[in-house]
Amino acid sequence: MSDTSEFNEHISFIQSQTNKGLSKIPLNPNLTQYFYDPIAYVLKGKGKRLRPVLVHLSGQAFKAHPDELMKAGIAVELLHNFSLVHDDIMDNDSKRHGLPSVHSKWDTSTAILAGDGLFIISQLSLIGLKPIVSQRFNEIALEVCEGQGIDKQFENDNSITMEQYIVMIGKKTASFLGVCAEIGSLLGIATEDESAKMFQFGFNLGLAFQIKDDLLEIYGDEKKMGKSLGSDVDENKQTVLTILAREQDSKKWSQFIQDDKSLQDYKNYFSTNKIQSKAEKLVENYVNKARKSLDSLSQEKSKFLYQYSNLIMKRNF
Template identity: 35%
Template sequence: MATLTIGNAALDSELQPRLDLVEERLRDAVAQSDKLADASSRHLVDAGGKRLRPMLVLLCAQLGDGSRPEVLDAAVVVELTHLATLYHDDVMDSAPTRRGAPSAHEVWGNSVAILTGDLLFARASTVVAGLGPAAVRIQAETFERLCIGQLHETVGPDDADDPVAFYLQVLADKTASLIATSARFGAMFGGAPRSMVEQVTRYGEFAGVAFQLADDVIDIRSDAATTGKTPGTDLREGVPTMPVLLLRRRVASPEATDEDRALLAAIDGDLSDDAALADVVARLAVHPVLDETAELARRWAYQAVGAIASLPEGDVKDALGAFAEALVARAA
């Protein structure tokens, strides 16, 4: 299972055993008495993943007492929530693979995949209930933002909206909200001072947007063996991503080239054929809008680091900085 580096071998060796405990608890949490529900619930857990949200919980808990048992429960909550969203996202995006394995809806159909996502949300709610009313409220608010982000992505911007700003808000809700809650839960249940909790929450908001912008680049420039997802799935389904939005902005400007216009026309054309999709992905991969998106991801990562400027100097602050950098270095 691949995880993102935090740039500190000693701290990583301290956190890894706790991450292993989270993994055990996660597998216990998805276990179901019903045979079908058990198989579908375990599907994505068994496929692995970076577990960046649990790692962020454990890391931020080091600002206080990272050994508190509530910290492990909080780490399980955020990963269960994340996994639940993946089941729903893959149905909505018609994604054929996830983490190198067939998506749940490809194995069991859309209805089972959606209901499995609901089951995991229910399990996350059960675990978070043990963390108290404040945690339940935060989880509910996060869940609301996740839904709003997906809703807005599905419906798209109004004519009066700036598409790029609209998309950044979608990323803040759909992706960054849960990453921010991961950082918040870690510091909160580690017993860190309120000021630190607020700082890492802001950090998570910025880092989450940076993470998804980097993913927009990776989804085009990496192959399926690296990402576990089929390149160009969003293009085929007409899901807007930052490179395409920047290309549309470029085509609408006087500086647009024939190459820009031809590429956008191909993106807006019929991409049901695998060869046509592969051709568009290859052309987009070398277009300047990919580098512009990567640079935008770096700017959001810098804002994340700036949000924790007042944290005490030390391993945790340094690791959070390295964590933010690692999120966007994947798109280099």
């Protein structure tokens, strides 16, 4: 079996085990449809479970117990879904994983409460693990919210620099992947230095992941992405492409966005002005930086983590 097919089989297994775990979460149906129906709807969604996969791959490298990794993997997936449900309200996103988002299928109140529930269940999934796991999990959950706050703050602010953007996605996206890799190692036998390196691995991958996300928001396949594209740029959110475009030639860019543009217009602008290729280069750089954190690990430990970084770089969903 080739390395790639072995890896693919391995992560498929983690994904299906995670889905099984999610489906076993007890949702008390008695009198509480308002609360639990939307939660069940979210848990059946077609996420790629990339965060639990990273917990498992990192944990396996450090010989963590599979049951503990499963608990932590479920927790990070729930945390992720909590933030999606609430962010979709805040960002007016009507689709998620190819289906109506919770607030558009039901309403805002339902979605607020469903998100809260997902978050609480994530905490319950951590019970019994080392306290440091719960601590790091919640420290990073706070950073994710800080990042979302900064993201909202940045809307319509055309003075945001690339440096500020990196701070924002560092908190909102990268620290989350960082803590997934870190938690895996914390549940195994890892030195402090190794756990710090695992955080850095996930963190840099997370920066690459978000920049790739901004690219896919313009160049992705709507079907594979399961959401309507171009909405971030339309809502005047700061993305890597708009910042690169502005930093390259702010006059030309502000003239271009003066009136409504189609997705194709954006594609053309970012391609002909080499913004797209610059952003792709950034993705590559951050993935390479992430891989440096694996240098001190044995080949056996790092093999799947290395392949995971490939997955992030090449994803088209």
